[in-house]
Amino acid sequence: MSTTPEGVQEAAAAKRGAFSSRQVFIFAAIGSAVGLGNIWRFPYVAYDNGGGAFVIPYIVALLTAGIPFLFLDYALGHRYRGSAPLSFARLRRGTEGLGWWQVGICFMIAVYYAAVMAWAVRYTIFSFTKAWGDDPEGFFFGKFLQVGATPGVDATPVWGVLIPLLLVWAAILAVMLLGVQKGIGATSVIFIPILVVAFGILVVRSLFLPGAAEGLNALFTPDWGALTDATVWAAAYGQIFFSLSIGFGIMITYSSYVHKHTDMPGSGLVVGFANSSFELLAGIGVFAALGFMAQASGVAVNEVATSGVGLAFVAFPAIISEAPAGALIGVLFFLSLVVAGFTSLVSVIEVVISAVRDKFEMTRTGATVAVTVPMAVISLVFFSTTSGLYVLDILDHFINQFGILLVAVISMLVLSWGLRVLPTFSAHLSDGSSIVVGAWWRILVSIVAPIGLILVLGLAFWEDAKTPYGGYPGWMLAVFGWGAAGAVVVFGFLAAQAKWRDPEALSQVHFNEKGAQS
Template sequence: MKRETWGSRSNFIFAAIGSAVGLGNAWRFAGQVYQNGGGAFLLPYIIAIFAIGIPVLMMELAIGKKYRLGAPSAFAAMNKKFEWIGWAGVIIAFIVAAYYSTLVAWVVNYIFASFTMAWGADPAGYFNNTVLQLSGSPGQLGGFSLPVLIGLLITWLVVIFAMRKGVEKMAKLVKWIVIIPVIILIIMCIQAVSMPGAADGIRYYITPDWSALGNFDVWRAAFGQVAYSMSILFALMITYGSFLEKGSDIPKDSIVIGLSDMGISLLAGFVVFSTLGYLSFQSGVPIDEMNYQGVMLAFVTYPQALSVFPGGQIVGVIFSLLFFIMLFALAIDSLFSIVQAVSTAFSDKFRLPPRKALYITCAACAALSLLFATNAGLYWLDIVDHFVNDGNLLFMGIFETIAIAWLFGINKLREFINSTTTIKIGRWWNVLLKYVCPVAFLVLAASFLYSNIRTPYAGYEQQYLFIGGWVLVIVTFVLALIIPKLTGRKKETGEALS
């Protein structure tokens, strides 16, 4: 079967930016900044973009392009013993798709709620009690939240409808989906920075606390944020690379994608922290004492600010709609890419038609996402996200860079990249992938293990962290070792490029 392609360079660029730019930029990035010393987080983040983000992105796109296969089959084509690394990435992507779709479902609810600003004067109560119907602990699953279930149904129908005709059709749709949130972000930034107190929020955002740079948790959070935000280390960009044309210029495209991802994150940070500054001005509570983090920034903090926006109800409704439509646009194309990575892997391995693999993937992910639609869904989403993004992606970074840079041979991949680019990458790329990346991932993974063994994450009981965290990490890599043994292609063959 002939491999699909993007159809044009612009289709690929917009699709890859759409994959990289998502909720991780709009709320997760700002949450990481807030939790890790304000401006102190920005320096490790920018270093991580250039030290691991763009170099690893080049590596993964090159693997996909060279072998014209999804991640597991591409790794197997390099060396049969590497196939499990690709499956580990696919399993991580599968888990992320399940809980990421739940985040999109929350956004869907808030789009409808924006018409009346249904959260009123109590955004936290609306989020916890009306939307999530939150229980008291992870052990109290209770029933399902009907609003979240409806949001999930809408989300998965959109995914299937948008992706059913293949990557080229999807990419043409994503072009518009990527442009819309950038325009909205610019409008919102202009509004946010003009509000009273915004300058204090911006100052908190860009002023570093130098003492925080000695904390490994800050560096681990920055590197994890870059991996999560740029969609590297969990099969996505290898899959996207497999649909590239022969003459694609990987270094140029990687730089455009990486800088776009960073730029949109930084822009979203100005919106969020200007808004925090305004809330601080209104309430008299210092920014560093607000205790806003994670999803609360998107679903509590911003709605709270909208409730007291200058201009009254009409202005509040307009900016509510803009904000949550922006979040939906950012999130849905990222979800497309995550699902594409999983469905392509199974299509390649088990010789399934792409559309059939897509339907099976969506059904399986939707089934797993039901856990996060229970009354304890927020707790489990928080635990799983922490262990997947702060833990599993770091372990993946170790395995992937060692396998490719040391065992396969980074020179062969660099020569392949340089054969179709006007920007030749030099030996500095070898150094980053052979030494800097593995050492950084190893040190940060050790820090992750130490801090999580020593102190229970977010104060959760150990039994829940064991089930939703440690078991998840172990199962990811055990399944990755088992799946290659299952019957698939007799020989891993794509349309490999020399």
């Protein structure tokens, strides 16, 4: 085996897997970033936080926190050539727990994200016949999910969810077994163009619906007074982190599968702006359709505007029932949810598989089965029952608010002020790139982005402390909310204490900014 840097990297790539080119990496990164949140979260967040004026804090957040943190993830994974825990451990052994914290977050996200995928699969089929009839809300919460009358935990299975959820996990298992390039890479290269085409057709069709202009006016009419509201800026920073797949190990893992000569800053800009462009496209399509719904119902747009599952599975079916060529709109919309969700789910699960492979020296097949099967079992047990929606809502809220953002802030502070590695990372990112990642980036990562995220966290904590989230019983919030968020922290600490199957992996060579072995 060659002992040159190139030979060592080629051997590592053959063992761990790698993307065949920069283009495949970019497709995979976009596939991870563009998910359900782009379609059903961003439009309402923008509408609810100043409309057209929200574009200003959104762009500021993208440029001062989103892309800089994306570069930070890229630098860590690309330089140290490992999963999130291994990359942190190679940097400094005591920081390994941060990587496992991110792995725990991804595990939690995967088990409930798959359930939403299963709903979207069923609704793609429902769209052909408009199976929800005249009452989309009653159909979704009643006949389809069979949600219990009061929040709680119930083991009664919902077969209409369980069967498609099984199919989703079977498809995920198949893709993950194929590996980095043949599975993740190939899926992204195929699915992302399909997503863009399908959603593009949906947007064009929505723009020609009666009332579309009113919906767009509602979305883009600026409320300049919102710019003086701290919560609007917090919403912008939160949205950027939720949508870019940064802060929970995905981009660290993906960048470790890229050749050392890849232009990482250039790739990051492509991914960041592609993600934001899709969010804008989603806003146009969604609000054009909501404008039609408002006109058809004889109400104002603000009475039909919503986000999350309410938008996807209640508002859009109502639009589909009324709109000309509604079945086409429905199939395109839910197909877009399936495709966007699938590529994001694949990336989340890869974080866990990669970490397990690195830590325990397992084969791709062994690690995939060891990770995916338990995830599938937990997902089926908790989210294919009549209480699945309640558990999902609580878990999603707390993991996003107090899991992803908190580990992101701590990671930035540890890397910039504790270990002071930003100059090294700057040099690594700048090498071979036309973009000089210099002092401006270090200031953003070490000062501006942490301040923005601390503001987001502080406001979120204050809101949840002041008013229990969603009106759920205290015990449910304690178990599935605060308990789950705390569990990923404890998991990170405990997993970091386990011994590495191959201790030499921690001292394996990496490549410095000149490409030399070090």
